[in-house]
Amino acid sequence: MKIVVGQGSCGIAAGAAKVYDGLNNNLDKSKATLTFSGCVGMCYLEPIVDIYDDDKMTRLVRVSENDVDNICKFAQTKDYSLIENITISKDDEEFLTKQTRIALRKCGIINPEEIDDYIQSDGYTAIEKVLTTMSPEDVIETIKTSGLAGRGGAGFPTWFKWNAARQSQGDEKYLICNADEGDPGAFMDRAVIESDPHNLIEGMIIGAYAIGAKHAVVYVRAEYPLAIKRLQKAIDQATEKGFLGKNICGTEFSCDMKIKAGAGAFVCGEETALIESLEGQRGMPRLKPPFPAQSGYWNKPSNINNVETFANVTWIINNGGEAFAAMGTENSKGTKVFALTGKIKRGGLVEIPMGKTLRDVIYDIGGGIRDNKEFKAVQLGGPSGGCIPAELIDTVIDYKSLGATGAIMGSGGMVVMDESTCMVSMAKFFLDFTAKESCGKCVHCRIGTKRMLEILERITTGKGQENDIELLEELCFAIKDGALCGLGQTAPNPVLTTIKYFRNEYEAHINDKKCPACECAEMLTYSIDKELCKGCTLCAINCPVKAINGSVKTAHEINSEICIKCGKCKEVCKFSAVKLS
Amino acid sequence: MSSKNGIDLSLIQDMVEEYKDIKGSLITILQKTQEVYDYLPEEAIKYISEKTSIPCSEIMGVATFYTQFRFQPVGKYMVMLCQGTACHVNGSKKIMKTINEYLGISDGETTEDGLFSLKCVACLGCCSLSPVMMINDKTYGSLTPEKTREILRQLKEEN
Numbered sequence: 001m002k003i004v005v006g007q008g009s010c011g012i013a014a015g016a017a018k019v020y021d022g023l024n025n026n027l028d029k030s031k032a033t034l035t036f037s038g039c040v041g042m043c044y045l046e047p048i049v050d051i052y053d054d055d056k057m058t059r060l061v062r063v064s065e066n067d068v069d070n071i072c073k074f075a076q077t078k079d080y081s082l083i084e085n086i087t088i089s090k091d092d093e094e095f096l097t098k099q100t101r102i103a104l105r106k107c108g109i110i111n112p113e114e115i116d117d118y119i120q121s122d123g124y125t126a127i128e129k130v131l132t133t134m135s136p137e138d139v140i141e142t143i144k145t146s147g148l149a150g151r152g153g154a155g156f157p158t159w160f161k162w163n164a165a166r167q168s169q170g171d172e173k174y175l176i177c178n179a180d181e182g183d184p185g186a187f188m189d190r191a192v193i194e195s196d197p198h199n200l201i202e203g204m205i206i207g208a209y210a211i212g213a214k215h216a217v218v219y220v221r222a223e224y225p226l227a228i229k230r231l232q233k234a235i236d237q238a239t240e241k242g243f244l245g246k247n248i249c250g251t252e253f254s255c256d257m258k259i260k261a262g263a264g265a266f267v268c269g270e271e272t273a274l275i276e277s278l279e280g281q282r283g284m285p286r287l288k289p290p291f292p293a294q295s296g297y298w299n300k301p302s303n304i305n306n307v308e309t310f311a312n313v314t315w316i317i318n319n320g321g322e323a324f325a326a327m328g329t330e331n332s333k334g335t336k337v338f339a340l341t342g343k344i345k346r347g348g349l350v351e352i353p354m355g356k357t358l359r360d361v362i363y364d365i366g367g368g369i370r371d372n373k374e375f376k377a378v379q380l381g382g383p384s385g386g387c388i389p390a391e392l393i394d395t396v397i398d399y400k401s402l403g404a405t406g407a408i409m410g411s412g413g414m415v416v417m418d419e420s421t422c423m424v425s426m427a428k429f430f431l432d433f434t435a436k437e438s439c440g441k442c443v444h445c446r447i448g449t450k451r452m453l454e455i456l457e458r459i460t461t462g463k464g465q466e467n468d469i470e471l472l473e474e475l476c477f478a479i480k481d482g483a484l485c486g487l488g489q490t491a492p493n494p495v496l497t498t499i500k501y502f503r504n505e506y507e508a509h510i511n512d513k514k515c516p517a518c519e520c521a522e523m524l525t526y527s528i529d530k531e532l533c534k535g536c537t538l539c540a541i542n543c544p545v546k547a548i549n550g551s552v553k554t555a556h557e558i559n560s561e562i563c564i565k566c567g568k569c570k571e572v573c574k575f576s577a578v579k580l581s
Numbered sequence: 582m583s584s585k586n587g588i589d590l591s592l593i594q595d596m597v598e599e600y601k602d603i604k605g606s607l608i609t610i611l612q613k614t615q616e617v618y619d620y621l622p623e624e625a626i627k628y629i630s631e632k633t634s635i636p637c638s639e640i641m642g643v644a645t646f647y648t649q650f651r652f653q654p655v656g657k658y659m660v661m662l663c664q665g666t667a668c669h670v671n672g673s674k675k676i677m678k679t680i681n682e683y684l685g686i687s688d689g690e691t692t693e694d695g696l697f698s699l700k701c702v703a704c705l706g707c708c709s710l711s712p713v714m715m716i717n718d719k720t721y722g723s724l725t726p727e728k729t730r731e732i733l734r735q736l737k738e739e740n
């Protein structure tokens with residue numbers, strides 16, 4: 001019997017390390033071996049423990065320290081009734097069975113810190129095939145056939161970039177992996193690195209061979225310490241086994257790999273800013289052209305791809321470009337991973353073939369909206385993307401259809417919102433982000449985003465002015481046209497899409513000084529429902545400005561003249577008697 | 582080799598020697614320096630400048646560009662509160678307020694007893710457990726105001 005504890009960052013945060021330690025101390029190791037994996041992407045069920053016995057796998061979910069005893073007993077007796085209450089339900093199993101996994105195919109299954117686990121699951125066969133039977137041109141041709149496009153956001157054909165870098169003159173070239181994962185709300189790149197780092201490494205070596213690079217660099221964001229640790233371990237193991245370094249697989253081809261940790265700047269996800277940062281500079285984007293394929297890292301030809309892009313490469317080599325291209329739609333091939341979060345019942349990583357609809361992901365796989373609330377919108381593409389409203393839920397997931405809504409495919413953040421989310425406040429949230437993260441090099445982005453933020457701030461605090469929507473739109477178009485890099489050019493998207501689909505909400509804020517979602521604090525009034533109030537006095541005691549009057553066991557009242565709308569009373573009321581309007 | 586503020590520069594001597602001639606290593610040097618002191622002391626920056634021949638102004642230019650770097654000592658517990666999209670949608674603002682009230686500090690500040698510092702960050706990559714915060718290297722998910730207060734109370738008690 002083998003017991004596997006899922007230990008990605010999120011599993012650990014949910015308590016997986018404690019479960020692992022508990023098992024490690026108490027399990028009879030003659031009955032079962034204990035090991036761990038990364039993250040299978042069912043984040044809402046963490047911590048997850050998989051038990052393999054003969055050919056049968058039993059998945060235990062939401063496991064806590066208190067379950068350790070029973071799992072240990074189960075290892076002795078194989079009495080399934082011991083673990084029945086934590087065994088995954090049929091419904092929850094569907095979260096995975098309805099997906100098609102390529103990039104994530106080994107995540108949560110193999111042990112990310114053991115190269116042998118990876119090798120036993122067909123790992124490092126693609127690189128051997130490439131180095132011994134294919135020319136770099138063959139590799140590029142296979143990738144072309146597959147239709148693989150960049151998963152980092154822009155969706156540019158991968159073969160085209162590889163080919164450009166290959167054609168570029170120069171004996172020193174670099175292959176770079178963008179693991180900056182800047183979209184706040186996306187975490188698939190982290191999951192791939194933490195759960196299946198060798199797949200990334202193998203994909204990168206294939207890329208390096210295709211373009212003719214002898215050096216590869218992975219730029220990982222600083223907030224991912226576990227990913228950095230596991231990737232370094234994997235690089236060391238791969239080097240030791242001869243999959244990295246000199247004469248890979250006994251061939252002429254050599255390539256080394258190192259990690260550079262980012263230092264916290266969203267703009268460094270932009271490829272030219274990333275290069276500046278790699279060189280130890282402020283991460284300010286360069287003007288393109290020249291493109292990195294001509295002049296990138298240390299002014300040498302360089303190719304930059306996203307983690308998920310590389311994670312597809314080994315599968316494509318092993319299964320053929322046609323198999324990959326058989327999935328998806330006319331303009332988008334293969335699968336895409338989404339990080340499904342927000343007000344969703346089942347949140348986690350969802351990999352589906354292109355061509356499915358948003359409804360498939362949100363309802364069929366994600367189980368719909370939490371707490372029986374109403375679905376309002378879904379945000380795709382983070383600060384560069386937009387909000388797609390409920391009425392467009394049947395939009396097909398491919399680059400073209402998503403682009404037509406005004407949002408973008410992006411890197412795969414998919415944040416679901418319900419009726420309690422204010423869309424103006426959401427737009428403000430993103431502008432606050434981009435204004436802070438703007439590197440300051442170009443005026444449109446530096447000052448433009450700031451002015452937009454100010455307007456959104458006054459709208460959400462009840463000080464909106466008559467022409468604010470038009471003014472916002474004007475700024476949006478000016479920034480889109482004038483900004484130097486993708487950060488500025490796409491920063492207006494969250495505002496434009498919310499104006500396009502939720503104009504009435506903007507108008508309610510500006511004209512009626514009301515926030516329909518009851519989120520914008522300044523516009524709310526708090527009151528106490530006389531029927532529900534039991535007169536327990538808790539609210540009056542906790543009110544920091546003594547705005548609540550009433551005596552014990554009689555209904556209380558809020559003096560709106562004094563109330564500072566801090567929400568304390570609503571938070572402490574045990575009878576849900578405090579109402580917002 | 583300890584400076585007037587008690588900064589022991591010998592702690593970074595070997596590291597700086599190792600990286601100073603590798604081009605493009607400034608950020609790595611600064612990261613490793615911060616690992617040692619928990620922030621970037623002025624003395625250390627001057628020392629790095631001397632050794633690498635990169636002007637202090639340029640080092641500061643780079644260091645201030647990235648949110649990771651700090652120029653003041655921080656508390657024993659570094660509370661990093663996520664303000665990413667998923668956390669925003671799931672109520673990170675309330676958690677922020679709870680911390681502000683409970684510890685009496687806002688973003689970028691440190692408590693008087695030197696125990697806690699608060700920093701807002703974007704996405705810790707645990708969005709499914711939002712709202713999320715990280716204290717030193719430990720991540721806490723599915724926060725509510727009560728849970729947050731309890732975590733902070735326990736850390737206070739431990740000291």
Ligand SMILES: Cc1cc2nc3c(=O)[nH]c(=O)nc-3n(C[C@H](O)[C@H](O)[C@H](O)COP(=O)(O)O)c2cc1C
Pocket residue numbers: 149150151152153154155156158178179180181182183266267268269270271272304305306307309411485486487
């Ligand atoms: C502001 C900004 C942030 C970006 N952040 C990321 C990121 O975090 N990760 C990423 O892979 N690509 C990011 N990109 C896209 C990259 O510039 C680049 O297109 C991508 O890494 C190329 O890889 P791909 O072709 O495999 O998608 C960002 C672009 C911009 C403009």
Ligand code: FES
Pocket residue numbers: 184185186663664665666667668669703704705706707708709711712713
């Ligand atoms: S948005 Fe908070 S962890 Fe991702």
